[in-house]
Structure formats: structure tokens, C-alpha cells
Amino acid sequence: MPDSEPSSPSPARAGRVIVRLMDHLTTRWATPGSGRVAVCSPLVGLVSGLGAVAFLVLLDLVIHGVLGEWLGLVPPPTGEATPHPISYPKTWWLVPLVPAIGGLISGFLVFTWAPEAEGHGTDALIRAFHRGGGQIRARVPLIKGVASVITIGTGGSAGSEGPIAQVGAGFGSFLARLLRLTPDERRLLMLAGAAGGIGAIFRAPLGGALFACEVLYMTAAMESAALLPCLASAIVAYSTFALFITPRPIFIVPALEFHGLPELPLFALLGIACAGVGWLYVRVFYGMRDHLFRPLPLPRHLKPAVGGLLLGLLAVAFPQLLTGGYGWVQWGAIGLPPSLTLPGQSAFEPGMGVAMLLSLALLKTVATGLTISSGGSGGVFGPSIFIGGMLGGAVGQLLGAALPGLDLNPAAFALVGMGGFFAGVSKTPLSSIVMVCEMSGSYSLLVPLMLVCGLNVGLSRRWTIYEEQVASPVDSPAHQGDFVVDVLERLRVDQVRVRTEGLEVVPAATPFSQVVRRVARSTETLFPVVNEEGLLTGIFSLRDVRLALLGTANLGELVIADDIARPPLTVTPEDDLHTALKRMTELNVDELPVVPADGPTRLIGLLGRKDLVKAYSAQIEALRSPSEPAAA
Template sequence: MAPVIGTGGAFGAWLLLKSIAIATNAFWFGRLSAQEVEITDAAVGLAIVAIPVIGSLIIGVMARFGSEKIRGHGIPEAIETILFGESRLSPKVAILKPISAAISIGSGGPFGAEGPVIMTGGAIGSLFAQCFHLSAAERKTLLVAGAAAGMVAIFGTPMAAILLAVEVLLFEWKPRSFVPVVISVLVAAAWRPELIGHGPMFPAIWPLPTDGWIVAAAAGIGVIVGLLAALLSSLLYRIEDLFHRLPVHWMWWPAIGALVVGVGGLIDARVLGAGYSNIQTLVDGSMALRAAVILLAVKAVVWLVALGSGTSGGVLAPLLILGGAAGCIAGLWLPGSTGFWAMIGMAGIMSGAMRAPLTGAIFAAELTGRFDALPAVIAASGFAYAISVLCMRRSILTEKIARRGRHILQEYTVDPLDLQQAGQLMTPDPATLPADMTVHAALRFFTEEATHRSYPVVDAEGRLVGLASRSDALRWKAGAFDEGATLTETLSDASQTTAYPETPCGVIADLIVETGVARVPIVDRETHKVVGILSRQDLLKARRAQRTSETRRSRFGRSVDG
């Protein structure tokens, strides 16, 4: 199915770009055309304030009477659908999201197409998956495959699209999801030259600085843009809180935010729209200091206010512009082209804001075609990520979901139950009941002596016959069995739930969930003799052991709890 999704994601991205071009021509030039144009070329006078408001009013109406899910970044909504919506996106969202994004960006909204195209590609994958009998995990794989395909079709960054899927969307690293995503991305990459273009989206031709401390300087830029990412995230959600306090319906919020966008356009028209030409100028190293400062300040304000108002738009292109402008400004006092430092700033701010350091590093290299700058780019991404983790509880993407009461952890760890075997956690030589014990004696035992809910029943050689529990005793007490019968004659085949010492504890945890048996006998594989028992409480030992390994510090054999 992945090649179909890759094709759908690529054509979805192409259609979105054409829709943005049509909307831009209609709003700013008054013509029906799909030709790519720049808003800065339009001469509309004071209408530059009104046009973003008109577009936002349309989006507000679409969200109110169409679907509220078209509001927002795009990526958080995709994450929420994956984790809490069984990866089911509705056809209405699949249609309205790209239309609203095209209207938003085309009317001057300071956003990029990547968030909406990720949502659109994900919707294509989700809708296709829903045509078949698939599990939620399989639907998730196809949703993410579509999202990654859309991203690679827009930017031409296949490796970064795969890493984005792993670091931000999949919440796992498994062949079942990784391989289909790779296939989908490669198919979309094959379609891109035919639909959109080939080569790096923002090619860079400057010489690479050769000073030995360039990597250290790049790490310093990473610290700066990491702090900037934390500040932007904090301001964004404070602005969103202010909009929630307004005494008007949320349908009108985008129009209110668009007033700020229009005023920002009066100051500097380059802050309107996706601004991909700004990114190219920054990467070329041809932007002057004054222009970079104005772009950084005004773009930050209009983007934060517009996004906080709940309109439809993405975060990636604005982050690239802001990080690139910050890197450009710092690069005026550093060796080499300011374009190099703009690239460093772009990688760092993306890594810090989205908590995706590998994606940020490779994305910058693929966008510019400068893989020779990877050491410096990795330094910036790693340090920006570290600063982000220290300064922010969550990323700019997951904070939005957390505000709805759903906390998301972006750290991948191995399940401690999959690292340990039953023999490591079981209680050895457990108390057992003889197979020839009568039901009458067993009833008395469970009434007067039993300290556990269940006991293994073994024959004379210690081999497992079954498991007797308090629930069995209640049935016997009700008179459903002959009290003179032995446990061998009474126990059913359902009581033969067992595991072996080498069985992974994760498998036993699944067994407990499926059967409802709280204590699983552990038997020797060859002799079938009972060697231990594993309870739900024992399984928690694995969690405690992991916690201890993370918090207990030791030096030369001495341990100290930290």
C-alpha cells in the first residue's frame, strides 16, 4: 500500500502548492492563475491590512461550520489523531485543511505549507487505510507514510522526512512502520521532479569556513536559537491564552490576529505568506543586517499572533526564517558567509522547537545540498535540543496537545519488561498444592491458611497439573463440585496458563492481561516441573530496576540514590 500512499502524498502536495498560488493571485493580484508569485510584488496600498483579515474571516467560517480540526499547526493535530484517535481522519478534514491553508497563506498568513501538507498527506494515508480491514497500528503507519511523502514532495528532503516520521510522528522504531514510510518517501521523491522540481530547494554555493573552531561557534549559535525557540513557544501559548479570554466567539479570533499580520505587512511586506524567498536570501548570504533584524522581529510578532489566534498554518517555514535571521545576524561577526550561519540557525531552531535534532540537522543539509557542513549543523542541532529540553517541559508541537490534558513523552526507551526474562523476576520454589488434595481440603486451605490468590497444583514429581485459585474455591463452596474429588479431577484446561524461565516478561504481561490470571507458574521446559511463579507484583520489579538504574549513582562499587 505504501507506493499508493507515496503517490497520493506527492500529488496532494502539488495540489496544495497550486491552491496557494491560486489564492495568492486572487487575493493580491485579482486574477485567476496558478502561477507562482510573490506578495511583495503586489501594489495594493492600505489594502495590505484588509486582505489578511478577509482571508481569516473565511477560515473562521470554515472552522465554525465545517470542522474545527482545520485550526492549528497541522502536526499537533496529526500526532493527536495517531495517539488518541486510532489514526482515523475524516474526509471533511482531508478536504477542508488544504483549502483553509491555501486561503490562509494566500491571503498573507505568515505560515508555510509543510504543516498543512503533513496533515493532508496524513489524511490521504488514513482515508486509504480505512478502506481496508486494518489495525490502528497499520493505519498509523499509512497515515505517517502519507505525511512524510507530502513533506518530501514539498522540500525534496527524503532522509529528513523519514527522520521526522521517527522522531515526531511514529512514536516507535519498528520495521513494520519504518519500511512502509521509506517506500512511501522514495515514491514521493521520484514524483517530485515531475510535479514540483528537482535539486535542493534552497541551494547554497558559498565556501565552507575552514577555521578549527567553527563547530564550537555553531554550538554557540545552537544555544542562542535554542533559547529563542523556548521563548517563541512560551510567547505563543501566552498569546493563545489571551485569545481565549476575549469575549467573542473563537470564529472571529483569526480575523483579529490578521489585523496584526496586516500591520506587520505595512512595516515589511516580506513577513507575509510562506516567505520561501526570504529563506533563499538568507541562505545566499545577501541579506543586510537591518533587513535581517526587521525580518526577525516583525515575522516573530505576526507569526505568533496569527498562530495563537487559531487560524490554519504551519510552523516549519516561519521557524526556518526566524532561525535563519538569527544565524545571519550572529554570522556578521563570524568568519565565512552569513548564509552558512543562517543555515546553522535554521537547523538549530527546528531541532529546539520541535525536539527533533536528527531531523533538524539532516533537513538543513538536504535543503541546501551542503552535506559537507554536517559537523557544524549537528553541533547546532544538538546544543539547541539540549537547551530546549532544559528550558521547556514540552516541544512547541506537544504543548498544544498537553493543554488538552494529554501528556506526550517524546523520549524513546526500551520496555524494561522486554529486557528481562521470567527467571530473573519470578519467586523461586513457590508454595504448591498436591494434585491428590481433595476439594474439601482445598476449601479449608483457602479459608484458613492461604496467603495468595492462587497456587500451582503439582503431581508427585512436581510437574504442573493446573492452578487453583480463590475463584475456584468460591465455585466449590457453592456446591458445584464433589468435595471428595481431587484437584486433578476438578481443575479445567483453562488453568494451564504457564511460562518458562527464558520467556520475556513482556510476553507474560500480555498473558496476564489476556487471561486475567494474576500469578503465572514458571515451569522447566523439559521436565515441566514448577520452578517459580511470577505475579503482577513481580512484574513491577522490572520497573523498579529501571528506575534504580537511572537514579542510583555509584563510584567504585558504592551506590548513592540521586
């Protein structure tokens, strides 16, 4: 007799398995903290990467058409470009006119449809995290992106990190609202979007992820819960960006080496110089906003045009100040690599001297203030890289001339200056180190970068370019209550006084008229209700009695205590105090019945809110003043 073939599962059985699986997934999805952010982060990264591609392509088109075709300004190439000659503006009167027109259009867009999109954008992201519950209006990313393209494309001294951060963060916030995620999850998705956009547009995925976690705080604190979502988003965003634009280092540097201890004092001098210019940068940036543009008696829509006009007048003498200026840093402070030199040019020979490098570094602080502090749209990362690179190149040339025997390379100081300067003004040392290494494709100067970034952050603790930063998570409204919960979760109910005497226990069959008399004579606020066997069946409060009086006027003895009691919401001695406080809040009472875990209807006593708060205060005091170890 032939062997029978194994029976295949029936369609009905397979259908039941699929239904159970879908029910399980639906239940898991509805549970906060079950990995919903991890699932959504790659999608946010995909959109952020596409947004970075669109932003960069559109920006290149506007710069080429407006600055290149109209003004005749062709800056030196960056590491991603091809060799071409440098060209300066041919018609001087167009130089102030073009940024003014760009500011006029940008101001109209921003202040008409999304006033919160003014400025450098990253502060708006930080404010949305700390005080806005991760909420960003859906129109803000679009308005911010278009306005920034117009501002930067017409010569505004601004960078790309602010706009692309808001584009990515805006989608993260939108997706969280669409899926009805919690405010905490919405904040994390917002940061993931920012990390993806920044990591893609600057070809620095790890730096972008670290920046989104680090930029929220002025100290060494980071938003550690956001790190994995930010990494996931940055990976996908960078990979998506690479499908359309081959990622290459923005800066190409020669083979640089760090020669050890003798060079550390020289880089420390650069750190001090970065701190001084960083202080000036922040003062000029916010000084222009507070003392020049805010008091200016003009509509807000027109102020970016005024800023653009003043920038253009400055650029008549110094056209290098227009737009981002990475090419000028490559050519002026580092020197062009062999792949970008024209016939007759030397490789890696800085095209500017000390005087021009210092002048541009200082004037860029003014140019950025005129662009962004007036209400123009753009970021501060690009100008900071420009200032740090020019300042570092100048310091490197000065030290090289003063110490010819050390054979110092100014390009090394330019590269370290970029990271060191931005770390100080933004309070993001880790991301600044990593981003500069990724943007240059070189990790050979990691130790000098660590020194200058750490030193500058230490020297510049009193000022920051991001005024929405807070000192630490303790100071963030987003984390309000987190630390109270942490302390309460350390304490159990059996560590607190549970009142067992003086309880007003009411039998379930007590007529309502007697209940009223007992309540009137009692000083209690919560009344446990028990059955004939003395087991807990419910509780009622003074508020429940008042409500019952309104509805039982004609029912007399038909109403008993059990009718007005609520099902008891209890705690056990093993429960933590956070659980107890949460249940008190749910019931709107100041006491809770305590029952044993193995006998949920056997009343032990009442836990009061005052005793809970007293235990919390004692624990806080113990944490602040730990006991000294006994002397040997």
C-alpha cells in the same frame, strides 16, 4: 522410440500451490510485526506525494489569484521560479481585508467540522502519536489542507509542513484502521505519511524522514522503529512528486566555502542570536494564544479573522510578512542567482540591509503568532526558515562590515541561520541540518550547520514550539510498559522463588462437597488438580468455586473437582517473567503452576505474582545501581 516430453504440472496441482501460498501469506499478514508496515509504507508515500502535489498546485493558484491579481503583491522569485519584477500592493485598504477574509473562511471550516485541525498541525500529529493511538479522524486531513490553502493563500504567515504532515499522517492512520493493524503499527504508518508529505513538498526526502522520527521528543531521542517506514514513504512520495513537478532547490546559493577554525566563533555568535530570537518566537507565539486570543470574548470561528486583520494592518507597512516569504529570503538575505536576475541587476547581492533584515525577522514572530495562535491553519516551519534566514543575513552583514579582512559572505550566514533557528525551536537538529542542505542543494556548510544547530538546541532546552513533545520515549504513553516488558524478558522463572511447600493439591475425583470444605479451611487461592498418577490435569481458583456453588445446588455428589477445573495454563523454568505475567493476566490469577519443559503435566510448584514483582524490583534496582568494578 521418440523421447517423451516432460509432463507439465496439472492445473489441480498448480491450484493447490497457489492456495497454500495464499494461506501462508494470509497467516503472515495476520501476524503483528511480520512486516505489514513495510508493505504499506510505499502506498502511504504514494498518496502523500499526490497530496503534496495537489496542495502545492492549489496553493499557487490561490496565491497568484488573491495576492497577485487582487492585491498586486508579487514577491521575489524562489529557486524554482522564473525571473520577474517585484511588485508591492497597490490598494492599501485591501491588505488588512484579504487576510481577515481568509481567516474568517478558515475559522468557519476548521471550527465547524474539525476543531482539532486548528493551529500548526504538527502538534496534533505528535499528540496523536503519544496519546491518541495514532488515530486521526478521516475528515481532518481534508479540512486541514483546504483551510491551510486559504490561510496561506490569503497572506497568512504560516508554512506548509503542518498541513501536509497531517494530510499524509491522516491517510496512514486511515489505512491502518482499514487493514485493522495494531496501534503500534498505526502510529508508524502515521509517521510514514507525515515523512512522505514533508519530504515531497520541501524537496527534502531524507530530511522529511528524519523530521518525522525526531520531532516527537525534546531531547536527542528518535523513534527509531519508524525510520525505515519513513524512508520508504519519503522515497516514493518524492518520486511521485517529481512526476508532476520537477524538483529543484527552493533556495539557490552561491559557491560557498567554510574556511575552517577561524570562522567557528563567528558562527557560534549566530547560534547565540538564534537562541535569543527563538526564545522570543516561542514566547510571542504562545503568549498571543494564552493572553490575547483565548480571553477574547468572541466565538472561536471569528478569532482567525481578527488575527488576519491585525496581520494585515502590520503588512500595510511590511508586506514582506505576508504568506511564507521564501522569495524575500532569497532576494533580501542571499541575493538572486544569475538565472533569476533581470537586466541591470547584480547576482547574489542581498537586496536588504541589516536594519530591514532584523526588523522582518522580529516582526515575523508577531505575524506568525497573529496567524496561527488565533486559530488559523498552517505550519511553523516556513516562518522559522524566514526568521532564521533574515537573522542570519543580518548577522552576516554585521560581521562582514566589522571584519572586512575575512571576506565573509552573508549568504553563508543566512543559510546556516535557517537550519540553526529551526533546530532550536523544534528540537530537531539532525533533520534541520539535512533539510536545509537539501532545500539549497548545497552541503558545503555542513560543519557550520552542525555547530549552530547543536549549540542552539543546547541553549534552548527549556522551550519548544511543539508543546506536545515529550522528553524521551520513557515519558511517552505510546511506550508505556515497553521498558517493564524489556526488564521482565531478561528474567527467567528459574531465577525466581517457586513455592513447592504448602500447596493444596486436590485429586481429580474429589467430590465437590469435600472440595468446598477443603477450600474453606485453606489459605490458598489457586488449587492444582491431579489424577491418580499425580499428574496435573487442571487448576481452579476461589472464583471458580463460587461460580460452581451457584450452579450445583441440586447435583450433590455428582460433581467432582475435575468438573470445575480449568485446563492448566503453565510456565516452565525456562520461560521469561513477561510470559508468566501475561498468562497470570489471561487467567486473572495471582499464581501459576510451574512444570518442566519435558514433562508438562508434572507439577514442580507455584509461581506467585508477589515473587515476580519482587524479582522485577530487584532487577530495576540492580540496573540503577550497577556494581562498582573491583579496585586494582
